[in-house]
Amino acid sequence: DAKTTQPPSMDCAEGRAANLPCNHSTISGNEYVYWYRQIHSQGPQYIIHGLKNNETNEMASLIITEDRKSSTLILPHATLRDTAVYYCIVRLPGSGSARQLTFGSGTQLTVLP
Amino acid sequence: GAVVSQHPSWVICKSGTSVKIECRSLDFQATTMFWYRQFPKQSLMLMATSNEGSKATYEQGVEKDKFLINHASLTLSTLTVTSAHPEDSSFYICSARAGTHTYEQYFGPGTRLTVT
Numbered sequence A: 001d002a003k004t005t006q007p008p009s010m011d012c013a014e015g016r017a018a019n020l021p022c023n024h025s026t027i028s029g030n031e032y033v034y035w036y037r038q039i040h041s042q043g044p045q046y047i048i049h050g051l052k053n054n055e056t057n058e059m060a061s062l063i064i065t066e067d068r069k070s071s072t073l074i075l076p077h078a079t080l081r082d083t084a085v086y087y088c089i090v091r092l093p094g095s096g097s098a099r100q101l102t103f104g105s106g107t108q109l110t111v112l113p
Numbered sequence B: 001g002a003v004v005s006q007h008p009s010w011v012i013c014k015s016g017t018s019v020k021i022e023c024r025s026l027d028f029q030a031t032t033m034f035w036y037r038q039f040p041k042q043s044l045m046l047m048a049t050s051n052e053g054s055k056a057t058y059e060q061g062v063e064k065d066k067f068l069i070n071h072a073s074l075t076l077s078t079l080t081v082t083s084a085h086p087e088d089s090s091f092y093i094c095s096a097r098a099g100t101h102t103y104e105q106y107f108g109p110g111t112r113l114t115v116t
Helices: none
Strands: A009-012 A016-022 A032-038 A045-050 A061-064 A070-075 A084-091 A108-111 B005-006 B011-013 B019-027 B032-038 B044-053 B067-073 B076-081 B088-098 B105-108 B111-114
Touching: A009 A016, A016 A032, A016 A084, A016 A108, A032 A061, A045 A061, A045 A070, A045 B105, A070 A084, A084 B005, B019 B088, B019 B111, B032 B067, B032 B076, B032 B111, B044 B067, B076 B088, B105 B111
Parallel strands: A009 A108, B011 B111
Antiparallel strands: A016 A070, A032 A045, A032 A084, A061 A070, A084 A108, B005 B019, B019 B076, B032 B044, B032 B088, B067 B076, B088 B105, B088 B111
8 A cells, every 4th residue: 555644743723624635646546545533542533535536525525636646634614623633544445354444643633722 | 324332441451361352343244353553642553354254364563372353243353462461551443344345444432451
């Protein structure tokens, strides 16, 4: 699976959009970009994933550059409860047991009141 | 959405004893379950992958005789930490994959193990 690079930490004001970047310059054509987050002392939570098109769901939006070498997770109106470590993961699809998620160090997002 | 539970949520045990952690998929059948370990201020590290009815596949450096994994049913996997030592103190998290969809891997809330 392709390696990802994320800033170690970011701050965001409550109510503002939080834009979390991720570089994955070695991504291959059929690898997906996944985002998970982990609130302190809890298990990771799936947020969103995409291949090449921008995606949006009730939690966030995912913007993937045209060359797919980087992406941005957008939380449109951050709240204090969005304070967490956000993980960007690139991996191949499929249900085989080899398709486990490999977590990097992630970005600690702190939403400030 | 799919729910994965873990029990217990935290446990304190004495050095040399064994501890069993359960991971259950509550509303779906999990053909594959994963066990992770997370030390303070570090990321999740995959320990092993288990498929229902077969032996678990352990990641390099994880002792299979120390961390016993059983996935006897489609809704239950257990991790037993045998002869626990203080360095085994960690946050243990399981996840379960529901089927063929690429993103359907759901995480449990984690179990905090403290070995004294």
